[in-house]
Amino acid sequence: MNFTNLFKIAIKAINNNKMRSFLTMLGIIIGVASVITMLAIGQGSKQSIKQNIAEMGSNMIMINPGADRGPGGARMSADEMQTLTLTDYETIRDQAKYLTAVSPSVSSGGQLIYGNNNYQSSVSGVSEGYLTIRQLKVESGEMFSEADIKASAKVCVIGKTIVDNLFPGGVDPIGQVIRFNKMPVRVVGVLKSKGYNSMGMDQDDIVLMPYTTVMKRILAQTHLQGIYASAITEEMTPVAIDDVTQILRANHKLRNGEEDDFSIRSQEEISSMMTSTMSMLTLLLACVAGISLVVGGIGIMNIMYVSVTERTREIGLRMSVGARGIDILSQFLIEAIMISVTGGLIGVFLGVGLSMAVKVLAQWPIAIEAWTVLLAFVVCTITGVFFGWYPARKAANLDPIEAIRYE
Amino acid sequence: MTPAMSNRPIIELHDIRREFIVGEEVVKALRGVSFTIGEGEFVTIMGTSGSGKSTLLNILGCLDTPTSGEFLLDGTPVRTMSKNQRAVLRNRKIGFVFQNYNLLAKTTAVENVELPLMYNPAVGATERRNRAVTALRRVGLGNRLSHKSNQMSGGQMQRVAIARALVNDPAVILADEATGNLDTRTSFEILVLFQELHREGRTIIFVTHNPEIAQYSSRTITLRDGKIRDDVSNNNILDAAEKLAQLPINDDD
Ligand SMILES: Nc1ncnc2c1ncn2[C@@H]1O[C@H](COP(=O)(O)OP(=O)(O)O)[C@@H](O)[C@H]1O
Ligand SMILES: [Mg+2]
Numbered sequence: 001m002n003f004t005n006l007f008k009i010a011i012k013a014i015n016n017n018k019m020r021s022f023l024t025m026l027g028i029i030i031g032v033a034s035v036i037t038m039l040a041i042g043q044g045s046k047q048s049i050k051q052n053i054a055e056m057g058s059n060m061i062m063i064n065p066g067a068d069r070g071p072g073g074a075r076m077s078a079d080e081m082q083t084l085t086l087t088d089y090e091t092i093r094d095q096a097k098y099l100t101a102v103s104p105s106v107s108s109g110g111q112l113i114y115g116n117n118n119y120q121s122s123v124s125g126v127s128e129g130y131l132t133i134r135q136l137k138v139e140s141g142e143m144f145s146e147a148d149i150k151a152s153a154k155v156c157v158i159g160k161t162i163v164d165n166l167f168p169g170g171v172d173p174i175g176q177v178i179r180f181n182k183m184p185v186r187v188v189g190v191l192k193s194k195g196y197n198s199m200g201m202d203q204d205d206i207v208l209m210p211y212t213t214v215m216k217r218i219l220a221q222t223h224l225q226g227i228y229a230s231a232i233t234e235e236m237t238p239v240a241i242d243d244v245t246q247i248l249r250a251n252h253k254l255r256n257g258e259e260d261d262f263s264i265r266s267q268e269e270i271s272s273m274m275t276s277t278m279s280m281l282t283l284l285l286a287c288v289a290g291i292s293l294v295v296g297g298i299g300i301m302n303i304m305y306v307s308v309t310e311r312t313r314e315i316g317l318r319m320s321v322g323a324r325g326i327d328i329l330s331q332f333l334i335e336a337i338m339i340s341v342t343g344g345l346i347g348v349f350l351g352v353g354l355s356m357a358v359k360v361l362a363q364w365p366i367a368i369e370a371w372t373v374l375l376a377f378v379v380c381t382i383t384g385v386f387f388g389w390y391p392a393r394k395a396a397n398l399d400p401i402e403a404i405r406y407e
Numbered sequence: 408m409t410p411a412m413s414n415r416p417i418i419e420l421h422d423i424r425r426e427f428i429v430g431e432e433v434v435k436a437l438r439g440v441s442f443t444i445g446e447g448e449f450v451t452i453m454g455t456s457g458s459g460k461s462t463l464l465n466i467l468g469c470l471d472t473p474t475s476g477e478f479l480l481d482g483t484p485v486r487t488m489s490k491n492q493r494a495v496l497r498n499r500k501i502g503f504v505f506q507n508y509n510l511l512a513k514t515t516a517v518e519n520v521e522l523p524l525m526y527n528p529a530v531g532a533t534e535r536r537n538r539a540v541t542a543l544r545r546v547g548l549g550n551r552l553s554h555k556s557n558q559m560s561g562g563q564m565q566r567v568a569i570a571r572a573l574v575n576d577p578a579v580i581l582a583d584e585a586t587g588n589l590d591t592r593t594s595f596e597i598l599v600l601f602q603e604l605h606r607e608g609r610t611i612i613f614v615t616h617n618p619e620i621a622q623y624s625s626r627t628i629t630l631r632d633g634k635i636r637d638d639v640s641n642n643n644i645l646d647a648a649e650k651l652a653q654l655p656i657n658d659d660d
Binding site: 002012314317320322323324327401404 | 468490491494498503509511512513525528575
């Protein structure tokens, strides 16, 4: 019996029992649809996190004081927290070879006041390079200058959230003097809005000041809370990190074998850390959905057994007119595969539809990748073969004499 | 006793025995059956219930193999064949007609008749259809080609079954109580058809417990307790068509 004929027989058998075939398919449909939807949501979140981290900065390298204790490490003492100094920043700025920009980082929380409006936020003391590193753009006004840094000028560049809260009346903030913890500061620029990132952080809740201003006038400290830098390219990031490590070790006069008293993280590291967590979650979701696929497969097996019993006479007849065991086996196997693959196809459409609905209604990021659809399909076929095998073999092993007399 | 044979032998049985083991007991269904059936014979096999008719027919139809003895079908020894080889042999050499028709449900007459050819890769779709239509015309159902099995009377269904048994141009047609489920008139209509096929040179083996039917065949083998009790040729074959003409007409078909 050739394949065309086997397909015709399978289609006919499925057609003869439309409702039952559909109900059998339902398990597969739900299984596939949920696998695809789960993967779409998982992949979508992963992509948006990746993108958000990419938007966080360009090939960013973050240098923090204190040894790298890793997650869950012991809390660092205040001494350890003060290992980065302005000298470190200047040496890196002047000597590091693979960086496009470097900026120190100090910050302080406090209240911003303009007229009757006030807003609780924090200011970041940085250099001009910070804009490049964090991919920030000044929308109106301008960034404070090198001269402002030299002079520890009381100037700032603010984000959209600050503008909205302090200048609700639509006053142009440029040139206005606001107060930060009673210190008057002139607004020289407003940053282009970046919106919320995937972690729900408002990237426009930002106030930039010359680091000298923050260090001298606000914090009165000489150490840095961190140093940010940008590597030339993503590929150069590890080399840049090595280079910076050497510079800092020399600066801090650390001998061979002595532990670093600072830690360096790259944006790539954070990105891969976050996405691997997300991948785990996605896998988990897909596994849960996959279980429903298995349940669907068991449904197919169940119905195929019923079908074989119901059609014992038909099997006997086919055998008596010359069907071999392999012909009967193929017939029932193809029927099982057709049920599962048809169910799979409907499931794919339903899954894609559901994903779209989630995107539109819940505003979640989704991403349907070709491999997830392919995977769902392959799994379906395997399900059909696997769960169709035993009933089909039972049919093929029937004794034709008994089968044809079966009542 | 055995009728003189002039034609090519289609079926040769030599001391066929078939034993079933049921628990501790051995049931001897056939205890040494030997006969030869030549091409073009119309043989009825008679016997009381339990005499071994069905067991014999299963062996003749290559559905079952004897415990001992030799069986040649159209010159081919069957006893040592594998299951698959016997399936192919059935497909090419045997046409079955069953008491309960055994048509595929919700399936048209043509598709039912096509069935044996589906398992013959040498026959393409067009030839398959043509042969099925020809066979259906032969049994007088040329106007019922697309009727489904549930839209037909018992007589029509049995005609479809006969067409299915003819479609592979078999060496022998095996009928097991083929008229058992039909009323007298319809039975004779089917018998007329078998007689026509016989006249065309077909070899037919017809199992029945109805002694009347034996009068219309060319030879009768009677079984009792798994042995041949009688094997007589019929020199005065009655014409089923004549008998049919005498029967009162019913409006069954
Ligand atoms: N599969 C089987 N297992 C055991 N005994 C069987 C089997 N088939 C037939 N028999 C026995 O063989 C004998 C002949 O049966 P069968 O050929 O069906 O007779 P008939 O068709 O003439 O009525 C009976 O005694 C029956 O019980
Ligand atoms: Mg019987």
